[in-house]
Amino acid sequence: MSRKYIDDLKVGENILLKGWVFEIRELAKLKFLILRDMTGMVQCIIKNEELFEKITNLSLESVIEIKGKIKKADIKTEFIRKDIEVEVSSLEILNKAEKLPIQVNEKTIRTGLDKRLDYRSLDVRKQSVNSIFKIQSTIINSFREFFYKKNFIEIQPPAVIATSTEGGTDLFEVKYFNKKAYLAQSPQLYKQLMAISFEKVFSTGMVWRAEKHDTSKHINEIMQMDSEIAFVDDMEAMEYLEEIVKFIVKKVLEKNEKELKILGLKLKVPNSKYLRYREAIALLNKKGFKLKVGDDFDSEAERKLCEIFPETIIFIYEWPIDMKPFYIWPKDEKKNISAGFDAIYGGVEISSGGQRVHVSDILIKQLKSKKLNPSNFSWYVDSFRYGAPIHSGWSIGLERLTQAICELKNIREGTLFPRDRRRLTP
16 A cells, blocks of 8 residues: 555545644543644544554654544644544654654644754754645745746856955855865856856855844855846846745745645735835835934834835835945946946845946946956956846745744744754754
């Protein structure tokens, strides 16, 4: 008899199931257990007294194999199969679980986040937690699907680099034979070089940032989803970004209805709002902020914008030149306006991007303005001497987008194994 999955069971079938014991209830002449596999949970009834001793010796999260017949049922308990139950004829304990360090069948998550992360492989067995990562799986797969449908080329930029991408010193240094190297902050420079040859590229990959943050929206190892497009300016790049976020949300609504219900989320496809940087400052100042040109937006300001424009992707564009990296195009130097933008959604910044510098002489000038040595970037700067079109792009943090869509208070809840200044294990 081949194994069946809980979501596929039909009344009248004789089946073999394998999974984890989620709950046990014992009555005098009847015993119940809830079995969980990757597709869901089902109630199992044990009437055979010969199996009672096995039930008595079972512990929660033990791995078992059962055989039985599917019966019609009317189950009232939430989030388990309501239309069927399994009448068990055979039960084998494949691996008995020891006493659990954290509970998996909590009705609400009461264990602190730090301890949950210490036992992440147990933590993700909770329905509310694994729902987050099922949604995250849809997010990253939808990202790829979107670009494949538009004939983009997927690239794999390097994770070990010789020079800082963003400038600054917040890099993780690694020993690379007899040379000094760094973990990549971003695929930025490499995706640009591919866009000026392939035209339309995208990538997904890990990046590392050594900032000593300790906030609910920062981690130091990030899954980044990037795109770079030739013959496109900053406004067109924002339109791509708007389109893909809406596409991803639609896919989550389509594929993760059960998970959204478990998390109690009322997700909607977002609207969009485009604000110039100075317009955003003026709007926030009307709400009691005291911002001036040259100020960045902190978490409170981002949340306020999302309160003003709920269920909306908010694009802040035309930032001051000196607030953006050296590779962002100077749109109007006299007015100190760049072609850089940020996108805020669900109370957090999910993306930044812009039109890039595609002229070598301007790149050299920008590098010097950031106190960076152009000779350290010669391989990059020289590439634009051989026929480089205008090009623009952006990056979305997978964990940030997960945080926004799932309305998570802490980005670590949407990161399987977070890496921050205090956590390197598990």
